[in-house]
Amino acid sequence: MSRLVKHHLFWPLVSLVALVAINAVARPRFIEITVRDGRLYGALIDILRNSAPLMLVALGMTLVIATRGIDLSVGAVMAVSGAVALTIIDGSSEPGSVGTVLVAIAAGVGVALVLGVWNGFLVAVLKIQPIIATLVLMMAGRGVALLITKGFITTVTSAPLKFVASGYVLGLPFAFFIWVAAVAVISLVERRTALGVLTEAVGINPEASRLAGVRSLGIILGTYVVSGTLAGVAGILYSSNIMAADANAAGELIELYAILAVVLGGTSLTGGKFSIAGTVIGVLIIQTLESTILFLGVSSAQSPVFFALVVVLVVLIQAPAVHRTVRRFTRGRHSRPTPDIQTAEVAR
Amino acid sequence: MSTLTPTTGLSRVGSHTRAFLSRNSSLMPLLAALVILLLILAGAQVHFGDFVTPRTMSALLLDHAYLLILAVGMTFVILTGGIDLSVGSVMAFTGIAGAKMLSAGHSAGLVIPVIIAAGALIGLFIGVLVQYFGVQPFIASLAGLFLGRGLAYVVSLKSIRVENDSVLWLESTRYRFDHWYITPTGIIALVVTILGAFVLKYTRFGRTVYAVGGNEQSARLMGLAVARTKVLVYVISGVCAGLAGLVLTAYSGAGYPRNGIGTELDVIAAVVIGGTLLTGGTGYVLGSLIGVFVYGTIETVISYMGAEQSWTRIIIGLMLLMFIVVQRIIVVRAERRR
Numbered sequence: 001m002s003r004l005v006k007h008h009l010f011w012p013l014v015s016l017v018a019l020v021a022i023n024a025v026a027r028p029r030f031i032e033i034t035v036r037d038g039r040l041y042g043a044l045i046d047i048l049r050n051s052a053p054l055m056l057v058a059l060g061m062t063l064v065i066a067t068r069g070i071d072l073s074v075g076a077v078m079a080v081s082g083a084v085a086l087t088i089i090d091g092s093s094e095p096g097s098v099g100t101v102l103v104a105i106a107a108g109v110g111v112a113l114v115l116g117v118w119n120g121f122l123v124a125v126l127k128i129q130p131i132i133a134t135l136v137l138m139m140a141g142r143g144v145a146l147l148i149t150k151g152f153i154t155t156v157t158s159a160p161l162k163f164v165a166s167g168y169v170l171g172l173p174f175a176f177f178i179w180v181a182a183v184a185v186i187s188l189v190e191r192r193t194a195l196g197v198l199t200e201a202v203g204i205n206p207e208a209s210r211l212a213g214v215r216s217l218g219i220i221l222g223t224y225v226v227s228g229t230l231a232g233v234a235g236i237l238y239s240s241n242i243m244a245a246d247a248n249a250a251g252e253l254i255e256l257y258a259i260l261a262v263v264l265g266g267t268s269l270t271g272g273k274f275s276i277a278g279t280v281i282g283v284l285i286i287q288t289l290e291s292t293i294l295f296l297g298v299s300s301a302q303s304p305v306f307f308a309l310v311v312v313l314v315v316l317i318q319a320p321a322v323h324r325t326v327r328r329f330t331r332g333r334h335s336r337p338t339p340d341i342q343t344a345e346v347a348r
Numbered sequence: 349m350s351t352l353t354p355t356t357g358l359s360r361v362g363s364h365t366r367a368f369l370s371r372n373s374s375l376m377p378l379l380a381a382l383v384i385l386l387l388i389l390a391g392a393q394v395h396f397g398d399f400v401t402p403r404t405m406s407a408l409l410l411d412h413a414y415l416l417i418l419a420v421g422m423t424f425v426i427l428t429g430g431i432d433l434s435v436g437s438v439m440a441f442t443g444i445a446g447a448k449m450l451s452a453g454h455s456a457g458l459v460i461p462v463i464i465a466a467g468a469l470i471g472l473f474i475g476v477l478v479q480y481f482g483v484q485p486f487i488a489s490l491a492g493l494f495l496g497r498g499l500a501y502v503v504s505l506k507s508i509r510v511e512n513d514s515v516l517w518l519e520s521t522r523y524r525f526d527h528w529y530i531t532p533t534g535i536i537a538l539v540v541t542i543l544g545a546f547v548l549k550y551t552r553f554g555r556t557v558y559a560v561g562g563n564e565q566s567a568r569l570m571g572l573a574v575a576r577t578k579v580l581v582y583v584i585s586g587v588c589a590g591l592a593g594l595v596l597t598a599y600s601g602a603g604y605p606r607n608g609i610g611t612e613l614d615v616i617a618a619v620v621i622g623g624t625l626l627t628g629g630t631g632y633v634l635g636s637l638i639g640v641f642v643y644g645t646i647e648t649v650i651s652y653m654g655a656e657q658s659w660t661r662i663i664i665g666l667m668l669l670m671f672i673v674v675q676r677i678i679v680v681r682a683e684r685r686r
Contacts, residue, residue, distance in 0.1 A: 070486070122669075131431070131486065132626055132672050139613050140665025146658035247658075252609070256490055269484055301505060301605070304437075305498030311491040315483045322481065 008266045011317070012281040015264075019288045020044075027295060039168045043291060049173035051287040052165075053078070053234035055280065056182055057254055058261040060227030062279045063186070065262055066203045067220050068271030069123055069130035071227045074258060075251030076141025077115050078235030081108035083148040085236055086245035089156045101160040109232040115141070116228020120221035138255070145247035155244040165240035175237055182230065187276050196274075199223065203271030260307065261286050264314055377623030377675060378635040384667075385642050392649050402527035404648060409530065412644040413537035414439065414592040414599065418615045419622070419636040420544040421588025424581040426619055427548070428560045429628025430485035432582060434474060434492030435589045436611030440604070441500040442467050442593030446515075447508040447603025456514040464590040470496060471586020475579035489582075493612070496589075500605040507604040510597055518598040533595045540588065545633040557581060561628025617668045618643050625675055642667070 023030040023043075033042035057074045064071045085108030092100045115137060122133035167174040190196035201209040202216045210216055231251070239245050263269060264285055265278025289310065293303045316322050392399040409416075418435045425432045442463040449459045470492050477488035510516060518536070522529040548554035556577045559567040568574045597603050622639030624631025646667075647660045 126673065126676060128672050128676055129626060132620070132668075135613065135616065136665045136669045136672075138665075139617060139668065140662045143658035143661035143665070147656060147662075151656055151658065256493070259487075259490070263487070269487065299501060299505060301501040302498050304494040305502060308491045308495035308498060311487065311494060312477070315477065315487055315491070316481060 008275055009278055009281065012265055012278055012285065016281050016285050016288065019285060019292065023288070023292055023295070030295075035171070038171055040171050045173065047284065047287045047291055048176045049165075050175075051283050052175035052179045053237045053251070054254060054257055054261065054286065055179040055283045056230040056234040056237070057227075057251075058258040058279050058283050059179075059182055059186055059276065060223075060230040061255075061258040062262050062265070062267055062274050062276060063190070063199060063223040064130070064227050065259070065267055065269060066199050066271060066274035067216075067223050068203045068206070069220065069223065070134065070259065070269075071119060071224060071231075072131065072134040072255050073115070073119060073137035073141055074227065074231040074234075075254045076138050076145070077112050077228055077231040078238055078251030078254065079142050079145035079245075079247045080115065080148070081112040081232035081235030082239035082245040082250050083145040083154070083247055084108040084111050085161075086154045086156055086239050087148055089158050089161060090154050095156055095158045096160065098160045101158055104161075105164075105236050108236055109229060112232020112235065113225060113229045116225040116231075117221070119228060120224030123224060124217045124220040142247055145245075145250070149245050149247050153244050153246045157243065161240050162243060163240075165237050178233070178237070182233075183276060183280060186226075190276065195219070200272050200274065204273075257286055257307075260311060260314075264310075375623075376678060377625075377671065378632055378638065379623075380671075380674060381622050381635060381638045381642060385638055385645065388642065388645050388649065392645070392652070396652055399649075399652065402529075406529045406534075408641060408644045408648065409534045409537065410599075411647075412640050413531075413533045414596040415611070415614060415618065415643065416537040416637065416640045417540050417588050417592040417595060418611065419618045419640050420540050420633055421585035422615045422619050423544065423622075423624055423631060423633050423636045424548070424557060424584045425485070426561075426616075426624050426626060427557050427628055427631055428578055428581050429564070430478065430578070430581065431489060431616070431626075432471075432474065432492070432585045433486065433489040433612045434470060434496055435585060435592070435615055436608035437493045437496030437500065438467050438470050438586060438589035439496075439593045439596060439611065440607040440609075441470075441496040441503070442590045443597040443607055444500050444503045444508060444593075444603035444605050446594055446597050447510050448503050450510055450512040450515060451508055456512055459512075459515075460594055463593055464587055467586040467588070467590020467593065468583050469586070471583040471589070472579065474586070475582030478582065479575050479578045497605075497609075500607075504603070504605060507602045509602045515594070515598050516601065518595070519601070533598055536591065536595060540591065541633055541637050548633055553577065553580070558629055561630075563629075614643060614664070617664050620675075621664075621667055621671050623671075626672075 020031070030043045033040050033044060035041075057078070061071055061074065085104040088104040088107055089095045089100060092104075094100055119134050119137060122128045122136070123130050126133075163174060164178075165175050169177055190199065198209070198214050199219055201212070201214055202219050206216055234254075235250060238250050259269075261282035262274075262279050264282035265275055265280070267274045267278060286307075289306065290300070290303060293306055294300060298306075389400055418439065422432055422435060445466060446459050446463040449462065450456065473495075474485075474488045474492045477483040477491065478485050518532040521532055523531075523535075548557060556567065556572045556574070559570070559572055560574055560577055564574060596607060600607075618639035619631070619636045620626060620639070621642050622631070622635030622637070624635055643660075643664060646663050647657070650657060650659050650663075
């Protein structure tokens with residue numbers, strides 16, 4: 001039992017199940033799934049579909065955070081990728097053809113990849129603090145996206161593009177398959193090869209891993225490329241969902257939600273060990289919470305208050321100071337001398 | 349500041365200026381920012397012919413008073429090696445809360461202290477999370493960002509007009525000197541700047557801020573009040589955000605819950621362009637003042653050119669990049685000297 005409780009996915013999973021349970025009790029329709037024309041519909045299916053952009057961004061963020069980095073530019077990259085893709089579709093003679101849409105998506109994601117290389121270059125080669133290095137693109141990216149769309153919200157009508165976010169395959173949303181595929185590929189590459197271990201090594205102790213012969217430069221650069229590329233796909237999904245490229249609203253605050261999802265999933269912001277399964281659960285928690293908040297009749301604009309509470313709760317659960325207090329209470333007078341501030345400081 | 353006195357035995361640096369610069373390497377980014385500001389001003393003057401006029405220069409301060417106030421608070425936080433992402437949304441919250449209270453008929457004499465206290469409270473919340481719960485400043489202030497933005501929407505989803513005379517007075521009054529003018533909001537911003545610079549340079553608290561940013565462990569071992577200082581810098585930033593909310597509300601004549609989205613980035617950019625090192629320990633409030641003016645000048649130049657305002661963010665982003673590369677070089681050189 002205690003081993004179960006100590007498992008790193010225990011608390012995230014309990015939170016998610018509790019959240020779903022509360023919803024199910026409060027409104028039984030929440031867990032209802034109806035089948036219409038061979039397609040599944042329901043609140044849970046919506047959550048699986050709508051979590052796609054955040055899931056992709058959070059996956060990339062997990063890897064970046066594992067190397068002690070952070071990628072603030074993901075929202076801006078989403079805006080750029082959406083702007084590039086929709087401008088191409090808008091300018092083509094056949095916006096409805098599959099070929100055009102594929103070219104546009106490839107161009108959007110390709111640009112996002114290049115932006116990822118840029119971030120990786122700043123962090124890995126020039127050794128600039130990740131927060132600041134990615135802040136540059138976070139600021140400039142949206143401006144670039146606005147220039148691409150000429151300050152307007154580019155809208156298109158294109159059936160193949162609409163399919164990306166709203167289409168169904170085998171009764172389930174296509175967007176769901178996109179993120180499942182991304183999770184599967186990244187899990188395989190990171191966990192079935194040495195790459196995951198090397199990434200963690202770079203995050204736990206960059207200096208020691210360098211002395212051990214780990215080529216940290218390529219690994220760190222690679223995580224930013226992955227993060228940028230996934231953000232590019234997320235940007236396509238976002239644009240496909242609203243069938244427009246909105247350079248201001250695309251991916252607004254998504255970097256913060258992605259970081260929150262990663263932290264919720266048990267990956268520490270100090271780098272090192274990361275959990276892809278944890279991030280998946282973290283994203284689902286956020287998406288379920290969003291749906292809960294909407295159900296409560298709170299305007300979605302006001303939902304940040306709830307997320308502030310969640311952030312505080314999560315960081316308090318992880319805080320060493322709270323652990324010490326809890327231990328003091330549970331062990332009573334039999335307590336060992338608790339580790340002093342110095343060790344807590346080191347642990348941080 | 350961290351003046352490195354050249355020890356005997358080190359080979360003496362050749363020219364006088366180079367010796368000065370290497371001894372005051374922390375001043376270099378600030379001087380670079382000043383040079384760039386002057387270059388932009390000169391370039392704009394040559395290009396447009398009528399750019400550097402009392403009218404545009406006065407408007408520069410008026411339009412960016414809130415940014416300057418936020419930048420002063422942010423300088424304190426960054427000097428300790430922290431960061432405060434919450435300022436934009438706290439400003440939005442205090443601004444709209446102030447507008448709502450004013451429209452409910454409360455007097456400005458009550459509203460102003462209340463919204464500044466509200467900002468201070470959110471700052472205190474962030475500071476306590478950072479200091480006593482060991483939360484990274486980035487995450488703690490992220491909670492503050494969410495909280496402020498959400499609360500702003502809780503107060504009102506739409507903008508609220510301000511009809512209160514004494515608040516509007518802050519903006520509409522123009523004290524004229526020849527062709528120059530300054531508004532009470534501009535005076536508030538300048539007073540905050542001077543106060544910030546004074547506190548950092550001449551008070552025990554200010555010196556502790558630098559010490560904490562330089563090396564927290566050493567500062568603690570020296571017996572400095574590290575915990576109190578680290579909490580207090582976030583409170584100062586919160587107070588500044590509250591004040592900025594008031595100034596922005598006076599400036600726009602209304603509170604709006606979507607105000608200040610992304611402003612925290614502008615503020616951080618201005619502070620960094622002004623020569624404050626993000627690793628903490630080095631920087632000046634005066635630099636942040638220059639950083640804000642660089643930001644404002646670029647914005648004005650772009651509107652003079654009739655180009656898209658989105659260029660502002662792009663150019664500021666590139667400038668930010670340039671400055672962090674310069675900072676990086678300075679840090680690397682300092683490390684090599686050891």
